[in-house]
Amino acid sequence: MRWVVFFFFLFSLGTTAQERPIFERFDEGLAAEYKQKYRELEKSSASEMEVLEQKIKLSTAYKEYDDLMDALEDKLAITETAELRYYLGGINGIKALSVYRLFALPYVRSMLYNFKQAIALDPTYTPALEAYIESLCLVPSIIGGDVEKAIQLSDKLMQLNKVEGYFSKGFISKSLGEEAAAVSAYSQGFIALEALDFCQSDQEAFFKDKSLNFSFKIAEASTRFGIYPQLGLCAIDYFIAHKSDAYNIPFEWAYFRKAQLHLLLNDKIAAEGAIENALAIQPNFDKAQALKQAL
Numbered sequence: 552m553r554w555v556v557f558f559f560f561l562f563s564l565g566t567t568a569q570e571r572p573i574f575e576r577f578d579e580g581l582a583a584e585y586k587q588k589y590r591e592l593e594k595s596s597a598s599e600m601e602v603l604e605q606k607i608k609l610s611t612a613y614k615e616y617d618d619l620m621d622a623l624e625d626k627l628a629i630t631e632t633a634e635l636r637y638y639l640g641g642i643n644g645i646k647a648l649s650v651y652r653l654f655a656l657p658y659v660r661s662m663l664y665n666f667k668q669a670i671a672l673d674p675t676y677t678p679a680l681e682a683y684i685e686s687l688c689l690v691p692s693i694i695g696g697d698v699e700k701a702i703q704l705s706d707k708l709m710q711l712n713k714v715e716g717y718f719s720k721g722f723i724s725k726s727l728g729e730e731a732a733a734v735s736a737y738s739q740g741f742i743a744l745e746a747l748d749f750c751q752s753d754q755e756a757f758f759k760d761k762s763l764n765f766s767f768k769i770a771e772a773s774t775r776f777g778i779y780p781q782l783g784l785c786a787i788d789y790f791i792a793h794k795s796d797a798y799n800i801p802f803e804w805a806y807f808r809k810a811q812l813h814l815l816l817n818d819k820i821a822a823e824g825a826i827e828n829a830l831a832i833q834p835n836f837d838k839a840q841a842l843k844q845a846l
Contacts, residue, residue, distance in 0.1 A: 574645055574799045577614045585613045600629065612796040616642050616649065633673035637682060640665030644686065645799065656694060662686060663695045670704075677715050678762040680708045684719045688726040698723065713743045715761065721772065737772045741779040744769070750785040758789065763797055766790040770808045773815070780815035787812060803832040807839050819846060 577585075592605050603626045610619035623639045640662045647658035663686055669679035684704050690696035701723055709716025717740030724733035747757070758766060766786040773783025787809045794802065810825035823846055829839040 573801060573804060574648065575614050575801050576649065577616070581613060585609070585615060589615075589618065600626070603629075608796070614799060616646055620646070631672065633669040633676040633679055636665045636669035636672060637676065637679040640669065640679075640686075641682060659690055659694055663690065674707075675711055677708060677711055677760065678765075680704055680711070681715055681719055681762060681765075684708065685722055685726075688723055698727065714740050714747075715765070716740075717743060718768065718772065734776050734778065737776060738778055741773070741782050744779075744782050749782055754785075754789050758793075763795065764790075764800065766793075767800060767805065767808070770805075770812060774808055774811040777815060780812045784809065784812045784816065801833065803829040803836050803839065806832070807836070807842070810839075810842060822846065 588609055589606070592602055592609065595602050595605070597605070603622050606622040607619060607626070610616070610622060620639065620642050623635060623642065627635050627639065643658045643662040643665065647655040647662060650658070663683070666679055666683035666686060669676060670683060673679070684701045687697045687701040687704075705716060705719040705723060708719050717736050721733045721736035721740060724736055749757070766789045769786035770783040770790065773779055773786070787805055791805050791809070806825045806829035810822040810829065813822035813825060823843075826839050826843045826846070829836055830843065833839070
């Protein structure tokens with residue numbers, strides 16, 4: 552099973568100018584439904600591992616992160632893999648963003664620990680490298696952040712995959728406020744994508760060994776810096792076409808990014824259609840409403 556690196560899990564105590572990450576939260580209106588399904592699983596006669604797998608799927612789908620962490624911990628006690636450590640690290644990052652800052656520190660430390668353990672288990676597992684690099688950039692040094700280590704790891708990531716390597720270097724530069732260096736690094740990543748004939752290639756094969764959100768990340772960089780919008784559009788179309796319960800990005804954001812990319816390509820009609828899709832999912836999405844008014 553391939554899990555998502557929630558790149559929006561990254562934590563900041565207000566020491567950087569980064570935008571606050573976006574992620575889906577548990578819908579309290581579905582609490583009774585979720586609890587009923589969870590109770591049914593606990594009564595199941597299936598094997599312990601099968602029940603754990605079902606608990607992970609259920610809590611992932613409903614974004615019940617406390618139960619998800621418990622299930623992942625239980626599964627790790629049975630079998631430890633880089634993928635599980637990486638996923639648990641991401642969920643701890645989301646929890647860090649979900650609670651008051653006073654209570655966030657244990658989750659931040661657990662996030663860093665699990666990413667580090669994932670890399671120790673498999674030094675070639677690029678989603679964990681990507682996640683750890685970004686975490687080291689955004690977490691204050693007093694609680695484990697380390698930009699120098701992030702740079703060293705990005706060099707290793709570059710050796711494994713140039714696209715992910717350049718994107719990690721772009722992220723590091725962005726986190727340091729080095730705009731020109733960030734644009735240069737991300738541009739190199741997009742050039743590497745072009746060399747792969749990304750829009751016409753087997754994208755499923757390309758994304759197979761990457762974090763589930765990497766396609767969104769490509770589109771995010773394209774809109775953030777206004778570069779290579781056609782590549783960004785191909786990436787966000789892939790993200791939309793492969794919607795999964797494992798996503799923790801509010802799905803209206805995918806269509807919002809798609810609208811921005813269409814505008815960069817001077818296609819106002821397509822942008823309007825994407826905005827309508829975003830608002831159909833979340834009518835109160837203020838950024839989409841504002842863009843619709845601007846159009």
